[in-house]
Amino acid sequence: MESLTVGLGARSYAIHVGADLLTALPDWLKALQLPRRVMLVSNQVVAPLYLSTVECCLAAADFQVLSVILPDGEASKNAASLEQIYTSLIRSHCDRQTLLVALGGGVVGDITGFAAATYLRGVPFVQLPTSLLAQVDSSVGGKTAINHPLGKNLIGAFYQPRLVLIDVKTLQTLPARELSAGLAEVIKYGVIADANFFHWLELHSANLRRLEQEFLIEAVLRCCRIKAAVVAEDETEQGQRALLNYGHTFGHAIEQLCGYGQVLHGEAVAMGMLVAARIAERQQLCRMEDVQRIRELIAACGLPLQPPSLSLEACLEVMLRDKKVTAGRLRMVLNEGIGSAKLVEIADPGEVFAVALAPELLHG
Amino acid sequence: MESLTVGLGARSYAIHVGADLLTALPDWLKALQLPRRVMLVSNQVVAPLYLSTVECCLAAADFQVLSVILPDGEASKNAASLEQIYTSLIRSHCDRQTLLVALGGGVVGDITGFAAATYLRGVPFVQLPTSLLAQVDSSVGGKTAINHPLGKNLIGAFYQPRLVLIDVKTLQTLPARELSAGLAEVIKYGVIADANFFHWLELHSANLRRLEQEFLIEAVLRCCRIKAAVVAEDETEQGQRALLNYGHTFGHAIEQLCGYGQVLHGEAVAMGMLVAARIAERQQLCRMEDVQRIRELIAACGLPLQPPSLSLEACLEVMLRDKKVTAGRLRMVLNEGIGSAKLVEIADPGEVFAVALAPELLHG
CATH class of the missing domain: 3.40.50.1970 (Rossmann fold)
Known part of the structure; x- marks a missing residue:
């Protein structure tokens, strides 16, 4: 223990x-x-x-x-x-x-x-x-x-x-689909806070999916340590804690518009992370190679990459109701490379999301 | 101000x-x-x-x-x-x-x-x-x-x-009936924490009922000071704050059994205070003269003295659901003379309340 x-x-x-x-x-x-x-x-x-x-x-x-x-x-x-x-x-x-x-x-x-x-x-x-x-x-x-x-x-x-x-x-x-959904949050910790852990996950996602006990304990521990450190600094989400919402701004919109429970929370977060990574890349906060690594780890964990077809207007409407919205301005967490993240204000959410979603729509 | x-x-x-x-x-x-x-x-x-x-x-x-x-x-x-x-x-x-x-x-x-x-x-x-x-x-x-x-x-x-x-x-x-109901809580502070204030109220209840501004400000201030001191000591009601519930154990039962809103909260507290004072007197925590002073001040404030006819069993059932119940034991606040109070465990609630209510039933 x-x-x-x-x-x-x-x-x-x-x-x-x-x-x-x-x-x-x-x-x-x-x-x-x-x-x-x-x-x-x-x-x-x-x-x-x-x-x-x-x-x-x-x-x-x-x-x-x-x-x-x-x-x-x-x-x-x-x-x-x-x-x-x-x-x-x-x-x-x-x-x-x-x-x-x-x-x-x-x-x-x-x-x-x-x-x-x-x-x-x-x-x-x-x-x-x-x-x-x-x-x-x-x-x-x-x-x-x-x-x-x-x-x-x-x-x-x-x-x-x-x-x-x-x-x-x-x-x-736990059903395999829910295990994968949980892995989305595990990946999140690597992306926002720990490049070494992200790399460890690239090496060991298969061990985790096979439920190998020592790997599960290691992954859970590392996630809890990151989360505990963030929460100790910022219990009520005045600042740094908001970084834990990486992937959640768009993710929540997907979850809500599909009807709670149709898309699992972790699945929505996985799709939200990929959208966030794309926006980060366009804003030159990370490279296309980082986006690709995130995409591949998400796929390796058995998670969906492609959001369902939803109206962008409806997504924006939901996102603007998010708790992370301050004084009507949409802010979202974007990764800086892999292993770091920051809260960024999105000046023109309509355009930003239209562009970020375009590749998925093409694949669809 | x-x-x-x-x-x-x-x-x-x-x-x-x-x-x-x-x-x-x-x-x-x-x-x-x-x-x-x-x-x-x-x-x-x-x-x-x-x-x-x-x-x-x-x-x-x-x-x-x-x-x-x-x-x-x-x-x-x-x-x-x-x-x-x-x-x-x-x-x-x-x-x-x-x-x-x-x-x-x-x-x-x-x-x-x-x-x-x-x-x-x-x-x-x-x-x-x-x-x-x-x-x-x-x-x-x-x-x-x-x-x-x-x-x-x-x-x-x-x-x-x-x-x-x-x-x-x-x-x-404010309707006169609600002003009186508020005075019940004002009296409470005197009984549990401040004998001088209780005496001031005996002298000035009429000024308060006539809404004389300087008396209202004085009364509100004194109550808020007492409450602020108690809350600063015990924000989440682990100990001393429970004393503010004087009159509320039986009061809540009356309120609930009559249907919320039929009896005003303050009216129920007034009746609850008189019951608590009677129990205190029987437990030799105060004298009959103290009970009489409390009774007279309640009456002078235009508050009812007599609980409606309710089944004692129903009252006990409600009181045992009270937040002040710990591990199934009914505890209630009793005044010690006038100006002090303590939390007392009631060993046999059925008997204690039957006796405390008897005089009212006789008057009824």
């Missing part, structure tokens, strides 16, 4: 990465003196795989265990799922001495975190991420949210977990 | 109390370098009285002003009103550089604060409380919330405003 800390003063917490960690949960909760009453939140796909394991080990360690099972998928990241958690908590008379535990992917983690942030004005919570995307991204850093019918993640809070326990063995049951 | 500060480190903010302060808002916002885009949130009763005044002075000072008007009353402190604010913000493409301003009573302030806490994971907000209850209690301290069909204030966040501007002139348009 490897460990790191997200350094946020009184709100600091540990991330442990390894194999067979789920059953270590009770010991960690005791060590942190967290409440002995636990509400596990999972979904209809993950619960049959892992819920009873977690329930049993908690019960055996004298925890009082409740659970709520949400529908699966991005489409369920909404007010109705949140309400399902609230109602379970209230009907079970859960007070502030209740721990929420998210057992699942990014959707479960984000909703559970937001429920924890807002139930009785805040109860503690722990992340047990079971998808690669959640392990390298959404479970770390305290961004919690639900989607709004008019946009993704528009309602949420910054609210840190008390502990993140990452069991890479849970990736054995 | 009088001022004080709620000392919370980087989240500290000023409270200004005076007459004709609404039109000073633009200057304060500029001094604090808050966003120039403002979404005013008010309700159907307050908006016709003060919204255009605030809108005009902001527009004249080059602020971009939007507004949303909620239904009036505690019954509207729900997810639907919250959604109304979210939708207005999203449809107007409001980004994080948007200031929410609550113009109204406690309901408007609590909903607006919660919307600010959760829209795009947090935007700044300012309180312009127009009811006495909001001026002395809910606008200060960062407790934001909405009600849930199963209980009051169950969903919310601790989220501090950037500024509280209290214009006591707005109390001129």
